[in-house]
Structure formats: structure tokens, C-alpha cells
Amino acid sequence: AQSVTQLGSHVSVSEGALVLLRCNYSSSVPPYLFWYVQYPNQGLQLLLKYTSAATLVKGINGFEAEFKKSETSFHLTKPSAHMSDAAEYFCAVSSGGSYIPTFGRGTSLIVHP
Amino acid sequence: SQTIHQWPATLVQPVGSPLSLECTVEGTSNPNLYWYRQAAGRGLQLLFYSVGIGQISSEVPQNLSASRPQDRQFILSSKKLLLSDSGFYLCAADGTNEKLFFGSGTQLSVL
Numbered sequence: 001a002q003s004v005t006q007l008g009s010h011v012s013v014s015e016g017a018l019v020l021l022r023c024n025y026s027s028s029v030p031p032y033l034f035w036y037v038q039y040p041n042q043g044l045q046l047l048l049k050y051t052s053a054a055t056l057v058k059g060i061n062g063f064e065a066e067f068k069k070s071e072t073s074f075h076l077t078k079p080s081a082h083m084s085d086a087a088e089y090f091c092a093v094s095s096g097g098s099y100i101p102t103f104g105r106g107t108s109l110i111v112h113p
Numbered sequence: 114s115q116t117i118h119q120w121p122a123t124l125v126q127p128v129g130s131p132l133s134l135e136c137t138v139e140g141t142s143n144p145n146l147y148w149y150r151q152a153a154g155r156g157l158q159l160l161f162y163s164v165g166i167g168q169i170s171s172e173v174p175q176n177l178s179a180s181r182p183q184d185r186q187f188i189l190s191s192k193k194l195l196l197s198d199s200g201f202y203l204c205a206a207d208g209t210n211e212k213l214f215f216g217s218g219t220q221l222s223v224l
Contacts, residue, residue, distance in 0.1 A: 006156075034212065043117070043203055043215030044157075090157065100147075101213065105156030 002027045002093050006104035014112050019063075019078040021107050023091030026072065031095040033074040035065055038088040038106075047089075050074060061085070086111045115140035119204045119216030126223055132177075132191040134219050136204030139185070144206040146187040147213070148179055151201040163187060199223045 007022040025031055032051045036044040048059025055067040065076045074091060088108050094101040119136045126132060138144055148160040159172045161179035169179050176195060180188045187204055204216040 036213075041122075041218065041220065043119075043217045044205075044213075045215070046212045049212055100145075100159065100162060102159075103149075103157040 002031065002095050002102050004091050004093050004102055004104035006089075006091050006107050008107055009105065010108045010110060012110040012112065013081045015083055016080050019076070019081045019085065019109065021076040021089050021091075021109065023065075023074045023076065023104060024072055025074060025091070025093045027093055027095040029095045031093045032101075033065075033067060034092040034094075034101065035059065035063070035074075035076050036090045036092060036103075037061075038090065040087075044090060047076070081109075081111045083111050083113065085109060115206070115208050115214050117204055117206060117214060117216035119219060121219060122217065123220045124222070126194050126221065128196055128223055129193045132189070132194050132198070132221070134189040134202055134204075134221075136187045136189075136216050137185055138187075138206045141185075141206065141208070143184055146181065147205040148187065148189050149203040149205060151203060151218075152199075157203070161189070194223045196223050 003026045005024045034049045035047040037047050038044045047063050048057045050057050050067045058064045063078045065074050067074050088106045090106045091104040092101040116139045146163045149157045150160055151157050161171055163169050163181045166181055177191050199222050202219045205213045208214040
């Protein structure tokens with residue numbers, strides 16, 4: 001079985017501040033891990049993915065995430081938030097030969113000027 | 114490039130009316146297809162997935178159904194909508210490199 005927990009349904013930061021969105025996963029086999037972003041009234045877009053290569057993964061728009069097996073975590077970070085980063089962010093895991101991903105509940109990122 | 118066309122973008126339906134949402138995929142062959150529902154504050158819930166024409170797996174019991182009449186066409190239906198069916202519905206397909214790509218979604222309001 002696989003599952004994802006995203007800590008914090010809302011995260012609020014000031015423009016220019018560090019962004020940290022937390023994701024912990026559970027998987028009985030080595031997982032594939034993903035972060036997706038959703039802008040209002042749109043579908044999801046892939047930000048980045050981990051598929052057993054480098055543990056530090058760089059994605060689009062300056063985001064990156066680090067896979068930490070010992071902590072079963074895949075937190076998303078960005079050094080400096082922009083107003084345009086305001087969106088809903090979803091962490092997802094797939095594993096065990098079944099490609100079907102399981103999504104977290106999402107974290108809404110709010111960026112203040 | 115891989116794209117998903119999903120329509121309509123918004124839909125307001127009375128309780129008890131039927132539903133049909135359609136999604137078509139371009140840029141890939143024989144994809145796995147998915148219907149997700151996103152309710153406020155509840156993340157994405159997988160409703161159905163399909164690994165091929167006529168092959169549908171349901172993840173949750175409900176009054177919705179899905180069909181895949183063609184390789185790149187996926188339809189979500191209901192004979193009688195409930196208030197609890199309101200939500201944002203997303204169609205998705207397997208892309209390259211283990212990722213999913215999504216349609217732009219349908220906002221369904223059942224009144």
C-alpha cells in the first residue's frame with residue numbers, strides 16, 4: 001500500500017521568502033515521487049519527479065525537492081517566493097509495479113507582497 | 114505533444130439529472146486513463162482508471178460510471194446526480210517518464 005501526507009493545508013509566505021512544502025510518503029517498495037502544481041480552475045502540471053536517480057531533484061520555476069529515504073520525505077522548496085507561485089501543490093507517490101499514483105490532499109501556497 | 118481535451122469546463126445540473134463528461138487524449142497511444150474528483154479541502158480522489166478499451170476499474174463505490182469506447186476517449190457518466198457529486202473533475206493520462214498529464218477540468222455544481 002502507498003500513501004502520502006502533506007503537512008499543512010495552507011502555507012503563507014512573503015514574496016522573496018523561502019518556500020517549504022512538506023510531504024511524507026509510505027511505500028513498501030522504492031517509490032516514484034512527484035510534485036504537481038494546480039493554478040485556479042486548471043488541471044495539474046508536473047513540477048518535478050523522483051525516479052531513483054539523484055536524490056535532489058530540480059524542477060520548473062526554480063522549485064526543487066530532496067528525497068530522504070530515512071525520513072520518508074520529499075519536501076518541496078524554493079529559495080525565493082514569487083507572487084506567481086501562489087497555487088495548490090500536490091505531492092504524489094506511485095510504487096509496487098502499479099503506476100497508479102496516490103495524491104496527497106494538497107497544500108495551498110499563499111504569497112503576500 | 115501530449116494533450117487532453119476535456120469538456121465542458123463548467124456545468125450546473127439539477128439533482129437527479131444525468132451526467133456525461135468527456136475527455137479525449139492526443140499525442141499518445143494506448144494510454145492508461147484516469148478520472149479524478151477534487152472536492153474542496155479533500156485533495157484528489159481517484160474514481161476510475163482504464164488500461165484499455167472497455168476495461169474500467171472503479172476505486173470507490175458511487176453512482177458514477179465510466180466508459181472507454183475508443184483508445185483515447187474516456188467518458189464519465191451518471192444516471193441521476195446527487196448533491197455530493199459536486200466537485201472539480203479531472204481526466205488524466207499516462208505521459209512519458211512515469212508522469213501523468215491532466216485535462217483542464219470540469220467544475221460540476223449539482224443544485
